[in-house]
Amino acid sequence: DQQVKQNSPSLSVQEGRISILNCDYTNSMFDYFLWYKKYPAEGPTFLISISSIKDKNEDGRFTVFLNKSAKHLSLHIVPSQPGDSAVYFCAVHPPGTYKYIFGTGTRLKVLA
Amino acid sequence: DGGITQSPKYLFRKEGQNVTLSCEQNLNHDAMYWYRQDPGQGLRLIYYSQIVNDFQKGDIAEGYSVSREKKESFPLTVTSAQKNPTAFYLCASSITTGATIQETQYFGPGTRLLVL
Numbered sequence: 001d002q003q004v005k006q007n008s009p010s011l012s013v014q015e016g017r018i019s020i021l022n023c024d025y026t027n028s029m030f031d032y033f034l035w036y037k038k039y040p041a042e043g044p045t046f047l048i049s050i051s052s053i054k055d056k057n058e059d060g061r062f063t064v065f066l067n068k069s070a071k072h073l074s075l076h077i078v079p080s081q082p083g084d085s086a087v088y089f090c091a092v093h094p095p096g097t098y099k100y101i102f103g104t105g106t107r108l109k110v111l112a
Numbered sequence: 113d114g115g116i117t118q119s120p121k122y123l124f125r126k127e128g129q130n131v132t133l134s135c136e137q138n139l140n141h142d143a144m145y146w147y148r149q150d151p152g153q154g155l156r157l158i159y160y161s162q163i164v165n166d167f168q169k170g171d172i173a174e175g176y177s178v179s180r181e182k183k184e185s186f187p188l189t190v191t192s193a194q195k196n197p198t199a200f201y202l203c204a205s206s207i208t209t210g211a212t213i214q215e216t217q218y219f220g221p222g223t224r225l226l227v228l
Contacts, residue, residue: 009152034216043116043202043219044155089154098143098162098208099170100217102155 003027004092006103014111019077021106023090028071032093034100035064035075037086044089048075080110114139116220118203123225125190125197133188133223135203144186145204145217148172155202161186162208190225198227 005024013019021035031052036044050057050064050073057064063076073090087107091100116137125131137144143162147155157170161180175194180186186205190197201224204217 004154006154036219041200041222041224043118043204043221045219046216049216098206099145099157099160101157102147104152104154 002104004090004101004103006088006090006106008106009104010107010109012109012111013080015082016079019075019080019084019108019110021075021077021088021090021108023073023075023103025071025073025092027092027094028068029095030092031095033064033066033073034091034093035062036089036091036102037084038089038105039086047088077108080108082110082112084108085110116203116205116218118201118220118223120223121221123223124228125225126228128192130189130191131225133190133201133203133225135186135188135220136184137186137203137205137218137220138184139205139218140183141205141218142183142208143206144180145206146170146176146178146186146188147202147204149200149202149222158188158201197225200224 003026034049035047037047038044048059048062048064050066065074087105089105090103119134145160146158156172159178161167177189202222203220206217
């Protein structure tokens with residue numbers, strides 16, 4: 001049973017508009033949440049994170065929102081750029097463990 | 113320049129053969145991980161190691177083995193028992209603090225394993 005779900009396998013957005021990527025999780029005990037970006041044939045690179053004690057974290061064009069009551073995480077990219085085209089994975093951390101659990105990814109395509 | 117290296121970039125396995133994927137890091141991280149990525153699926157954890165000479169099975173450990181004799185190195189062997197080994201394999205490392213990890217995981221560039 002998947003503990004982390006990214007229900008949209010793909011998303012297309014026009015350049016300059018907002019991209020919103022979503023992630024749902026099942027366990028309210030997860031204490032740390034991350035977003036990774038991955039290009040084909042490369043390893044994922046860390047993008048932004050948020051602790052469970054916060055509901056928003058912003059870094060330049062990227063903002064992560066955490067809705068604990070809904071067990072929902074989202075990543076907003078604004079404005080979207082063609083270089084943002086990649087697969088985005090969300091990941092959650094079960095407290096007291098040394099591992100992360102990853103979602104299935106959403107492929108973002110930003111159209112010029 | 114610190115980072116994680118994986119070799120080879122591409123690896124071919126014959127039927128019944130064991131192959132070993134290399135992962136080296138010079139970030140001085142205690143924890144290291146192996147993930148497998150298949151098309152349309154997320155990253156699935158194969159094995160992880162919190163410290164030298166210790167490792168734990170992840171969610172899909174069957175058909176794989178690892179060793180952690182040095183802090184910098186965490187090789188993964190894909191054994192002949194792994195019936196569907198074709199995938200993209202990713203190694204990662206992270207800082208640990210006490211009983212948990214801190215911050216993010218850093219990933220290597222990956223190895224694509226193909227079966228002949």
